[in-house]
Amino acid sequence: MRLMIDMDGVLVDIMRGLEKEFDILLHPWPKGAYNPAPLLGFTTDELWHSDRLSVEFWKNLHPTQECTELMSIIKDYNYYILTQPVTGSCAAGKMWWIWRNLPKAYAQDRWIITSAKYVLATPDTILIDDCDNNIKSFQDAGGRVITFPRPWNKYRDRCDKPMEHVISGLEWHHAEMQRV
Numbered sequence: 001m002r003l004m005i006d007m008d009g010v011l012v013d014i015m016r017g018l019e020k021e022f023d024i025l026l027h028p029w030p031k032g033a034y035n036p037a038p039l040l041g042f043t044t045d046e047l048w049h050s051d052r053l054s055v056e057f058w059k060n061l062h063p064t065q066e067c068t069e070l071m072s073i074i075k076d077y078n079y080y081i082l083t084q085p086v087t088g089s090c091a092a093g094k095m096w097w098i099w100r101n102l103p104k105a106y107a108q109d110r111w112i113i114t115s116a117k118y119v120l121a122t123p124d125t126i127l128i129d130d131c132d133n134n135i136k137s138f139q140d141a142g143g144r145v146i147t148f149p150r151p152w153n154k155y156r157d158r159c160d161k162p163m164e165h166v167i168s169g170l171e172w173h174h175a176e177m178q179r180v
């Protein structure tokens with residue numbers, strides 16, 4: 001069994017970084033929204049290609065509150081950090097971030113930067129991600145999924161206890177795989 005874990009919104013607190021960079025509070029999060037760009041007054045392209053989202057921005061983002069616990073759970077699996085870059089600066093900053101915050105994962109090549117996460121979907125691969133669209137395309141491609149509950153996805157009603165949702169999801173997939 002392989003485990004793929006997303007960065008932004010799961011291991012990395014991108015929303016807090018955006019709030020700080022643009023001096024806007026993204027709270028309470030509007031129900032049904034996923035894209036932070038309009039909430040910050042930009043189009044999607046304007047936001048991700050903004051000069052303010054430099055290598056330094058991506059490199060200096062804080063880990064989420066759950067990052068340490070997530071890493072301590074997934075370290076026992078054949079895991080990979082799986083992340084989609086929006087620009088070259090973003091890809092470079094993400095490499096720095098992993099090197100600095102998760103040096104073991106970096107040194108062991110446990111990271112994949114790609115725009116096509118679904119290509120890695122197999123019946124014994126689980127993706128943990130906070131993006132409903134990524135979850136859907138990974139599942140459609142034959143992979144297993146656990147949505148990390150956040151205010152911007154379908155599991156928003158569980159976002160006060162996201163780790164419970166992840167742990168029970170892992171248990172469920174384990175049992176399922178043994179049944180097959």
Ligand SMILES: [Mg+2]
Pocket residue numbers: 006007008009010129130131
């Ligand atoms: Mg994400």
